[in-house]
Amino acid sequence: MSSPRPAPSPHETAPHETAPAAHPPRAIGVDVGGTRTKFGVVSGAGSLAIPHSLRTPRDPVELCEMITAETAALRDRAGLAPEVPVGVVVPGVLDESRELVELAVNLGWEDLPLGAMLRERISAPLAIGHDVRAGGMAEAAWGAGTLYEQRGDPPVGDLIFVPLGTGIAAAVVRDGRVVGDRYTGEIGQVRVQEPFTGEQVRLEEVASASAIGRRYADLLDPSEHVLALTDGGRPAARIVVDRAREGDPDAEKILFSALDTLAQALATIVSGVGSLPIVIGGGLAEGGPIVLDTLREAIASRLGVVPPPPVLPSSLGMWAGCQGAGLLGMTRSSPSSSGRSQAP
Numbered sequence: 320m321s322s323p324r325p326a327p328s329p330h331e332t333a334p335h336e337t338a339p340a341a342h343p344p345r346a347i348g349v350d351v352g353g354t355r356t357k358f359g360v361v362s363g364a365g366s367l368a369i370p371h372s373l374r375t376p377r378d379p380v381e382l383c384e385m386i387t388a389e390t391a392a393l394r395d396r397a398g399l400a401p402e403v404p405v406g407v408v409v410p411g412v413l414d415e416s417r418e419l420v421e422l423a424v425n426l427g428w429e430d431l432p433l434g435a436m437l438r439e440r441i442s443a444p445l446a447i448g449h450d451v452r453a454g455g456m457a458e459a460a461w462g463a464g465t466l467y468e469q470r471g472d473p474p475v476g477d478l479i480f481v482p483l484g485t486g487i488a489a490a491v492v493r494d495g496r497v498v499g500d501r502y503t504g505e506i507g508q509v510r511v512q513e514p515f516t517g518e519q520v521r522l523e524e525v526a527s528a529s530a531i532g533r534r535y536a537d538l539l540d541p542s543e544h545v546l547a548l549t550d551g552g553r554p555a556a557r558i559v560v561d562r563a564r565e566g567d568p569d570a571e572k573i574l575f576s577a578l579d580t581l582a583q584a585l586a587t588i589v590s591g592v593g594s595l596p597i598v599i600g601g602g603l604a605e606g607g608p609i610v611l612d613t614l615r616e617a618i619a620s621r622l623g624v625v626p627p628p629p630v631l632p633s634s635l636g637m638w639a640g641c642q643g644a645g646l647l648g649m650t651r652s653s654p655s656s657s658g659r660s661q662a663p
Contacts, residue, residue: 345399346652347390347443348645349407350450350638351375351382353425353485354529357638358389360397361406361645365461367638369396379431387440394443404444406648407437408453408640410486413501418447421501424508425486437655444652451504452497453643454600454635455480455490461642462634463598464492471495473646479588479628481506482600482639483556487523487581491592498592506584514576526581528556528601535559535573560606575613582617589618594628600639604632 344363349356352375359370373389376382390405411423418434434447456475458464464476471494480490487507491498507523514525524530532555562570585597597618603610611630619627633639 344649345397345403346645346648347393347399347403347405348641348643348648349386349390349405350454350640350644351386351407351409351426352450352640353410356382356385357641358393359638359641359645360393360399361642361649363649365457365635365642365646367642367645369393370638370641375426377427379428379433379436383433383436383440386437390441390443401443404446404648404652405441406446406448406453406644406646406652407433408448408450408644408647409433410450410488412505413447413449415448415501442655444648444654446647446650446652448644448647448651449488449490449501450640450643451480451482451488452490453647454482454639455492455497455598455643457643457646458598458600458633458635458639459492460646462639463596463631465634466631467596473650476596478596478598479585479592480598480600480633480639481585482633483526483528483581483603484601485527485529487527489585489588491588491595493592493595506588509584511580511583514580522580522584526577528603531556531559531573531577531603534577535562535570538569538573555602557602557605560603560610564609574609578610578614579617582614582621585614586618586621589622589628590625594626597628597630598633599630600633600635601637604636 346361348359348361354375355372356375357372360368373385376385386407409420409423410425412421414421420428420431420433422429438445458480459475459478460473464478467476469476475492475495477493480492489504489506507521507527509522510519511522511525513520559570559574563574599611611632615627615630635642
């Protein structure tokens with residue numbers, strides 16, 4: 320608790336004079352993904368300016384150099400002061416107190432001291448966090464969470480955030496905080512039964528957006544593979560959704576089996592934390608009823624007496640992680656020269 324301010328002396332500013340208005344909070348958000356890295360300037364109200372993305376380098380040194388160059392360019396373009404913080408979020412198992420990426424399967428990283436590497440290059444206040452946990456907090460504060468009762472500082476709504484991209488993870492936001500430790504939410508690594516072969520595989524090998532696109536592309540004639548590839552060279556799940564909506568039996572088989580398998584994991588989470596709204600992120604969230612209604616029904620069929628939760632698309636879309644990185648920078652950053660960010 321701060322000490323009360325002493326009474327003004329005769330030499331202080333006269334009452335009719337006003338001090339310069341403080342600049343509204345802003346931060347640079349950086350969301351490192353398995354395929355692309357997103358950048359943008361995030362305001363204290365959640366708005367995003369100058370958003371753009373670049374291919375994610377697999378080499379950590381190259382990635383750090385890219386983040387350094389891009390954040391400096393953003394600072395110049397937006398006219399940001401040197402003390403405006405930078406938030407960087409990454410996937411995988413992250414020890415936020417040490418700013419150490421213990422394991423990021425889709426990036427091929429293990430025991431990577433990402434915070435130290437970035438602090439050698441970036442002098443601004445810096446925060447390192449987990450992409451899905453940060454995205455969940457942004458969605459709870461500025462996105463789908465605004466549809467429900469909010470509380471805390473910043474005010475947030477309770478929800479389960481599940482972005483489907485190169486991988487899968489989940490974040491449970493309750494009472495203004497992300498529930499659990501650094502291993503919580505790594506549902507993409509949970510072993511499930513592959514729907515067609517019966518072998519044990521990781522959930523994200525069946526139900527991530529990249530897996531849905533890849534499994535469908537494997538059924539196509541080679542001449543059609545170009546139709547199922549994103550600009551990053553990975554099969555696009557949106558092609559599968561579109562073709563399933565048109566009645567393509569192969570697309571229906573791949574999409575519905577993926578959603579059914581995902582529902583098993585989400586029903587388990589709901590049975591443990593309660594019927595919080597499930598917010599689906601990533602490109603699949605734009606699939607509409609064929610994705611959201613199918614997933615909702617598959618979850619409900621497994622819950623028994625537990626009331627089924629609403630399943631709705633992310634309000635922030637593909638940029639939730641970037642906006643979450645900015646929120647992390649505004650609330651958890653520390654100077655690169657004198658400390659490290661604190662874990663949420």
